[in-house]
Amino acid sequence: MEGSVDIVNEERTYETMAESTKEQLITAAAHLLDGGGQAAVTLRAVAELVNVSHNAPYRHFRDRSALLAAVAERDFRYLRRKFDEQLDRYERAEFALQQSIALFVDYGLSHNARYRLLFSDPDLQPEEGLKQAALSSFQSFHLIVSKCQHEGVLPSADSVGLTGLIYAALHGAIDLDIGGRASDAKGLSSVDATVSLLFSLLGKVRA
Amino acid sequence: MEGSVDIVNEERTYETMAESTKEQLITAAAHLLDGGGQAAVTLRAVAELVNVSHNAPYRHFRDRSALLAAVAERDFRYLRRKFDEQLDRYERAEFALQQSIALFVDYGLSHNARYRLLFSDPDLQPEEGLKQAALSSFQSFHLIVSKCQHEGVLPSADSVGLTGLIYAALHGAIDLDIGGRASDAKGLSSVDATVSLLFSLLGKVRA
DNA sequence: ACCTGAACACCGTTCAAGT
DNA sequence: ACCTGAACACCGTTCAAGT
Numbered sequence: 411m412e413g414s415v416d417i418v419n420e421e422r423t424y425e426t427m428a429e430s431t432k433e434q435l436i437t438a439a440a441h442l443l444d445g446g447g448q449a450a451v452t453l454r455a456v457a458e459l460v461n462v463s464h465n466a467p468y469r470h471f472r473d474r475s476a477l478l479a480a481v482a483e484r485d486f487r488y489l490r491r492k493f494d495e496q497l498d499r500y501e502r503a504e505f506a507l508q509q510s511i512a513l514f515v516d517y518g519l520s521h522n523a524r525y526r527l528l529f530s531d532p533d534l535q536p537e538e539g540l541k542q543a544a545l546s547s548f549q550s551f552h553l554i555v556s557k558c559q560h561e562g563v564l565p566s567a568d569s570v571g572l573t574g575l576i577y578a579a580l581h582g583a584i585d586l587d588i589g590g591r592a593s594d595a596k597g598l599s600s601v602d603a604t605v606s607l608l609f610s611l612l613g614k615v616r617a
Numbered sequence: 618m619e620g621s622v623d624i625v626n627e628e629r630t631y632e633t634m635a636e637s638t639k640e641q642l643i644t645a646a647a648h649l650l651d652g653g654g655q656a657a658v659t660l661r662a663v664a665e666l667v668n669v670s671h672n673a674p675y676r677h678f679r680d681r682s683a684l685l686a687a688v689a690e691r692d693f694r695y696l697r698r699k700f701d702e703q704l705d706r707y708e709r710a711e712f713a714l715q716q717s718i719a720l721f722v723d724y725g726l727s728h729n730a731r732y733r734l735l736f737s738d739p740d741l742q743p744e745e746g747l748k749q750a751a752l753s754s755f756q757s758f759h760l761i762v763s764k765c766q767h768e769g770v771l772p773s774a775d776s777v778g779l780t781g782l783i784y785a786a787l788h789g790a791i792d793l794d795i796g797g798r799a800s801d802a803k804g805l806s807s808v809d810a811t812v813s814l815l816f817s818l819l820g821k822v823r824a
Numbered sequence: 825a826c827c828t829g830a831a832c833a834c835c836g837t838t839c840a841a842g843t
Numbered sequence: 844a845c846c847t848g849a850a851c852a853c854c855g856t857t858c859a860a861g862t
Contacts, residue, residue: 431826447739452854463828465856470826474855522739530737530796532654532729544798565818574799574807575786575814582789583781589737591751592781600781607782611772616821638845659835670847672837677845681836 432470434460436480443481443523448531451478475533479540482528486543489517493550503557510554511580515601518584526588529581551577565615579608639677641667643687650688650730655738658685682740686747689735693750696724700757710764717761718787722808725791733795736788758784772822786815 438459442451453474454464471477492513496506518525527534528544536544555573558564564572583604586592592600645666649657660681661671678684699720703713725732734741735751743751762780765771771779790811793799799807 449740453856454854462826464854465829466827468856526737526739529798530733530792532733532796533656534796536797565821567814567818571810571814574790575811575818578789578793578811579782579786579815580789581793582785582787585737585792586785586788589739589741590743591736603778604782604785607774607778608786611774611782611822612818614772614823615818616823660837661835669845671835672848673846675837 431460431462431466432480435467435470435477436484439477440481440484440524443527444521447523448527453477475535476537478527478531479534479537481524482531482534483540483543485517485521485524485528486540486547489514490543490547490550493547493554497550497554497557503554503561504563507554507558507563510551511605514580515584515605519587519601522588525584530585548573548577564612566617576608580605638667638669638673639687642674642677642684643691646684647688647691647731650734651728654730655734660684682742683744685734685738686741686744688731689738689741690747690750692724692728692731692735693747693754696721697750697754697757700754700761704757704761704764710761710768711770714761714765714770717758718812721787722791722812726794726808729795732791737792755780755784771819773824783815787812 435456438456439451441459442455451474453467456477457464457466460466467474467477471480493510496509496513497503500506500509534540552570552573555564555576556569559566559569559572583592583601587601642663645663646658648666649662658681660674663684664671664673667673674681674684678687700717703716703720704710707713707716741747759777759780762771762783763776766773766776766779790799790808794808
């Protein structure tokens with residue numbers, strides 16, 4: 411009842427409903443990740459949220475790992491879009507970088523399990539679509555860093571290498587915070603403090 | 618037969634054998650982590666390696682998570698000892714830092730699952746002993762960084778903050794590499810390249 | 825083309841006994 | 844004090860059917 415589709419028009423009905431189920435499964439998995447981490451994402455729980463039998467997901471995904479990969483791919487596209495938006499919104503790349511980092515950190519800290527799925531999970535075997543989406547979001551971020559270098563806001567090192575360093579520091583700070591490893595050492599709102607220090611130091615690098 | 622203990626002398630026999638079994642369980646778990654990752658560390662597999670029944674581990678650890686915590690604690694002590702050794706070995710802290718980082722990166726890249734257990738695993742609920750060991754290794758690393766600042770090799774920012782930044786960048790680079798997320802963006806031996814760039818830039822920071 | 829129900833192997837954990 | 848064997852609930856995955 412609740413999950414029924416009212417809008418039925420052409421002969422693509424079956425296909426449309428199928429895609430809808432597939433999308434619903436991805437959404438359900440994402441919610442379970444947010445609510446209870448990887449362990450909460452059982453195919454049975456996902457299926458129940460979508461009101462299908464516990465092995466219906468196999469009609470849409472090869473296995474549990476493929477479902478998680480679909481969640482990751484969707485989020486990579488989200489991040490890429492956000493990065494692009496910041497670059498469109500601001501004249502100076504420096505501001506786009508600030509906003510992009512704030513959005514990235516916020517995403518990581520408010521969706522711990524999903525963040526880790528994208529950037530840390532070793533069991534996630536990347537298929538072509540996922541690899542593309544991941545690379546795409548990195549390139550979008552790289553473009554922002556690169557423009558900052560041209561503006562003289564960031565040092566003029568190799569731009570891919572510098573992007574990699576910023577990316578690593580960001581990821582490390584977020585991941586340590588998520589894992590509760592930051593509080594072991596400091597009492598700060600650790601991610602922001604680390605990011606601030608990084609850019610403060612990068613701003614003082616001699617040419 | 619194989620697992621029997623020949624050296625039996627005083628009345629501490631039982632206790633000694635018990636501790637030995639406990640240590641064996643920790644060692645077995647560490648080997649399984651190295652061999653097949655978290656998924657390979659089933660209590661049944663651990664028990665089989667030590668030639669005890671599949672629920673014997675419960676005589677020594679509250680649950681699976683507590684066994685993993687024991688592995689983590691052992692490795693934190695190992696790292697702490699290594700850091701201390703480097704500081705003893707070299708006159709200049711700069712060299713101790715180089716060696717410590719090399720050892721740390723090497724540990725991470727050659728024991729992926731164990732590295733993640735210590736620095737990333739969100740399910741690892743830290744008891745007092747583990748927390749102490751983790752903090753201890755961080756403090757040892759912090760001391761090295763702090764001495765490097767006094768030598769003028771590193772910028773004179775707040776030393777805990779700077780240690781946190783270096784720690785985050787190191788962790789991020791290692792973790793991304795372990796997860797295969799580095800190759801998505803670059804073709805380099807990414808960790809070394811990132812670490813080199815970080816210290817190259819830190820060395821050029823204006824006072 | 826999509827879904828269901830039964831079944832299988834595997835796992836963490838518990839419990840009643842055994843020495 | 845430590846260990847064992849049986850049992851339980853839960854999970855991913857497969858398979859034979861159903862519409």
